[in-house]
Amino acid sequence: MHAFFIQMKSNFIIFNSRDQLLRIDLQEIVYFEGDGNLTYIVTPNKIKGTVSMNLSKMEEFLALQYGEKASIFFRLGKRFIINTSYIYSIHVAKQTLILSDYHNFTFQLPVSKEALRKMKELLISKKV
Numbered sequence: 408m409h410a411f412f413i414q415m416k417s418n419f420i421i422f423n424s425r426d427q428l429l430r431i432d433l434q435e436i437v438y439f440e441g442d443g444n445l446t447y448i449v450t451p452n453k454i455k456g457t458v459s460m461n462l463s464k465m466e467e468f469l470a471l472q473y474g475e476k477a478s479i480f481f482r483l484g485k486r487f488i489i490n491t492s493y494i495y496s497i498h499v500a501k502q503t504l505i506l507s508d509y510h511n512f513t514f515q516l517p518v519s520k521e522a523l524r525k526m527k528e529l530l531i532s533k534k535v
Contacts, residue, residue, distance in 0.1 A: 418476070422458045429456045433476060437506055437514060439465055439488040451512045462488060481529075484522035494530070499523045 441462025469477040493506040
């Protein structure tokens with residue numbers, strides 16, 4: 408998806424380009440995954456939307472446009488921004504984070520030990 412604009416409609420993010428429109432409920436985003444200048448947006452039904460924006464720009468956009476609503480998202484390492492509402496398990500030694508809704512989906516993400524330790528500490532101290 409190239410040359411897009413973004414707008415916020417209540418709880419939806421809309422990414423609009425010449426050829427495609429993505430309309431995604433903010434609460435239904437499980438995680439964002441960065442890959443160079445692309446960001447994949449992953450939802451519970453395992454569909455991946457793609458936008459031409461690096462993960463740092465996506466992080467800035469979320470904070471700027473959504474303010475307090477964006478606090479459900481947390482940058483985890485270089486590759487991911489996760490929805491903290493879906494954290495099920497952090498396994499530091501295995502370098503895995505499991506995101507799940509406890510019923511319909513489970514995602515296992517490879518994350519560095521350092522990033523997982525930081526996430527675990529923040530969860531324990533209730534800062535996330």
